[in-house]
Amino acid sequence: MDGFIDFLQWPAMAVSLIAAYLIGSKRAERRILGFWTFIFSNLLWIVWGWHDEAWALITLQLALMAMNIRGIFKNEA
Template identity: 70%
Template sequence: MPNWIDYLQWPAMAVTLYAAYLVGSKRTDRRIFGFSMFVLSNVLWIVWGWHDEAWALIALQVGLFAMNVRGIVKNE
């Protein structure tokens, strides 16, 4: 029987896709919300990756997290 955390990858994937959609918006508030959703997806992927010992995925998500925070700060 799969552990509940095995299913975490599906909401992480959905949040990532939604964030990508929002970041493409012309409206500043939607872009900022999109970057915030990317931050949430980074956290979800890190939790899932930690459980599966996917260290490269965790390293990628940490780097993307930093870029998403930068996106929030620099958004015009």
């Protein structure tokens, strides 16, 4: 299980990059998908951070998740 958790940082990074790309879209639907994708990456980072006891990373991801949730509601569709 430790090997899987250690590997999890790579999919988390890739999902974060995909989310950033989607957030830059002119289409509201893609931006909303980007926020949801960022939330998924936040969860992946939290799992990885919990395993490595990276408390600052977990706190950052929780704060970013709150901003992503706000982004979903503030996004003009």
